[in-house]
Every structure is written in C-alpha cells, then in structure tokens.
Amino acid sequence: MDDIVTIGEIATDAVIAISGNDTVLSAFEEMQNHHIHHFPVVDEERKLIGIVSDRDLVRSLAEQHRRMEKVKNAMTRKVVFVHPDRPAHEAVQLLIDYEISCLPVVDKSGVLVGIVTTRDILPAAREHLKRPRQR
Numbered sequence: 088m089d090d091i092v093t094i095g096e097i098a099t100d101a102v103i104a105i106s107g108n109d110t111v112l113s114a115f116e117e118m119q120n121h122h123i124h125h126f127p128v129v130d131e132e133r134k135l136i137g138i139v140s141d142r143d144l145v146r147s148l149a150e151q152h153r154r155m156e157k158v159k160n161a162m163t164r165k166v167v168f169v170h171p172d173r174p175a176h177e178a179v180q181l182l183i184d185y186e187i188s189c190l191p192v193v194d195k196s197g198v199l200v201g202i203v204t205t206r207d208i209l210p211a212a213r214e215h216l217k218r219p220r221q222r
Contacts, residue, residue: 094178095171097211098192098201104129107136107159114158115144127191127199128162134197137162138189168193171200175211178203 104127105114114126118141128137139162147153147161168191169178178190182205192201 092175092211093171094169094173094175094190094192094203095201097175097178097207098171098203099207100201102127102191102199102202104133104199105139105158106130107157107162109158110154111144111147111156111158111161112154114139115141115148118144125189125202125204126158127166127202128158129199133199135166135168135191135193135199137164138166138191139163166191169203170195175203175208179208182208 103117103121103123105117107128107130109117118124118126124141126139127135128139130136137159139158143161143163147156153161167181167185167187169181171192171194181190182188189202189204191199192203194200
C-alpha cells in the first residue's frame with residue numbers, strides 16, 4: 088500500500104470539535120467564525136460521539152425556543168467515520184455511498200484525529216484527472 092494515498096495524508100488534522108453540551112446557538116456562531124460546515128462532537132476524552140452540520144443547526148435555530156438547546160440534541164449520533172491508515176479512495180466511496188460531505192477521522196480508540204471533507208479530496212482528484220490516460 089506504499090503507493091496508495093491514505094486518509095491520513097489528505098485529512099485535515101487541525102480539526103475543530105465541540106462538546107455535546109455546547110448550545111446550538113454558540114455552535115452556529117463558531118461555525119460561522121471558522122467558515123466551516125460541520126463539527127465533530129466529542130466527549131471529555133476527545134472521543135467521537137456525534138456530528139452536527141450547519142443544516143442541523145439552522146433547523147434548530149429556526150425554532151426560537153431551541154437556540155439554547157444542547158448540541159447533543161441536534162447532532163447525528165450514528166456517524167460514518169474513517170481511520171487514518173485506510174486508503175483515501177475508501178473515504179471517497181463512503182462520501183458517495185452515504186451522500187455526505189465530511190468524514191471524521193478517528194484512531195483505533197475512537198479519538199478524533201482529523202476530518203476529511205470534499206474540499207480535502209478535490210485537489211487530489213484534480214491532479215489525477217490532469218494525468219494522461221493510460222492505454
């Protein structure tokens with residue numbers, strides 16, 4: 088697998104995560120401040136417990152009484168995730184199969200170590216598509 092690009096090579100390791108106890112409003116404001124669309128949700132040990140998207144937060148914010156609701160009530164709990172040592176093409180397939188735009192990257196203990204988004208994959212795809220066809 089030495090010549091196959093791994094998820095760890097393309098993932099963003101400076102991932103910003105939030106707690107399930109953060110409010111929907113504060114999470115949305117942080118998302119806007121960082122210009123991102125997803126937050127992995129982690130526990131005190133930084134283990135992945137969910138994911139919340141900007142769409143999840145907007146739905147919650149649409150109802151005035153939910154602005155101070157905890158993120159754990161708005162997040163998706165069944166998270167599709169990947170490990171950093173797996174081939175990057177597996178991440179692409181998961182994004183396609185599940186019709187999602189990001190994958191948290193966790194180590195063997197479930198600790199969040201990064202995130203892969205379509206923005207991380209597109210540069211590699213661009214380079215691949217620029218190569219001449221092999222006949």
